[in-house]
Amino acid sequence: MQSVDATKTEVSPILFTRGVPAVEALPAKLLGECFYNVLSREDGWSVLQYGHNGGYEPLRQLIAGQYGVNDNEVVVGNGSLHLQDLISALLIRPGDVVLTEQPSYDRAIKTFRRRGAKVIGIPLEHDGVNIAALEKAISQKVPAFMYVIPDFQNPAGVTTSAEKRQALVHLAEKYGFWLIEDVPYRTLRYSGKPEPLLREIGTSRVLTISSYSKLISPALRVGYVVGPVDLLEELRKLAEDTILSPVLPTQAVVVEFHQRGYFAANLENLKQLYAPRLQVMIKALKTHLPNVPFAEPEGGFFVSLNLPTSPGPNLLARARQVGLVLTDGRSFFADPLDEETEVGKSFVRLPFCALTPAQIEEGVKRLASIG
DSSP states (O other): OOOOOOOOOOOOOEEEOOOOOOOGGGHHHHHHHHHHHHSSSSGGGGGGGGGOOOHHHHHHHHHHHTTOOOOOOOOESHHHHHHHHHHHHHHOTTEEEEEEEEEEOOOHHHHHHTOOOOOEEEEEEBBBEEEHHHHHHHHHOOOOEEEEEEEEEETTTOOHHHHHHHHHHHHHHTTTTTEEEEOOTTBBBBBSSSOOOOHHHOOOOOOEESTTTTOOGGGGEEEEEOHHHHHHHHHHHHHHHHHSSOHHHHHHHHHHHHHTHHHHHHHHHHHHHHHHHHHHHHHHHHHSSTOOOOOSSSSSEEEEOOOOSSSSEEEEEEEEHHEEEEEEEEOOOOESSSSOOOSSTEEEEEEEETTTHHHHHHHHHHHHHHH
């Protein structure tokens, strides 16, 4: 009688990696309609030509109206990360320090380092950065700027309190450094009430950056910055020297998407889709990792935590063994303010928007098995 070897059942991987929109959240048909209408107009050719390097004028006007500013206080570019890079080129000089929250958006940290800055992280608490640590860092060297994500922070999910927002603006104005507030998740609030934008507290040292990547589609590559006219004029000149022309077709499509009423309806659909997934994530963490503290966001894309016992350098490999794919937590950490030996070794970011509730529940179970 011939023996049959038992075969192992492969575990489907669960991806706690990139913070991307859910596939079902991408409004492909509506965008197709908008593209068609933009390009089929009598002047449709105009968005296929070189354009104003400050961005598509109707979109600049739309954004200016939302923020209560003039359109010359708005620059629209090819995604918010690209604008961060151009702003870094303007503001960073050799030997400069840039401050971030600790942890912070990994690609922003890489961008600032690539432009020559020493990037120092200020410890992040459940209501925003540690203000005493921030004041210590400033006393050592005033930064070129501080980069913050005040609403539903990437990666931690933290929202900065009103008191700490006031403190950030006060310190920026007192010492003369810029605050870059990055707010791509701000309108993805599923419960609670919003805190004021930093620019609503004071505008003289604040640049506000956002994008439509999480609100319509990442592939449109439409981001914008709101700030003082003089600095934005420098930014426009640098943009022209760098990219020659903005991507006008996608910027025009964003305007069309708003004008047809699709944006407001789409935003509501996103909230209805993502809010239950956040609640499943919170409940699963409390159930399967009951003694691990974490900030409970009221919106956005992320929850994060530090595993109670660090699994060491093999964390990612151990996660893969149980069918869990994680991002290396160390990438979200800038240089420490104090000379700790290692940072981020046990840090785990948990994006939830692109996963089903069942995947979130199972993913947290698997995480608990290695934590």
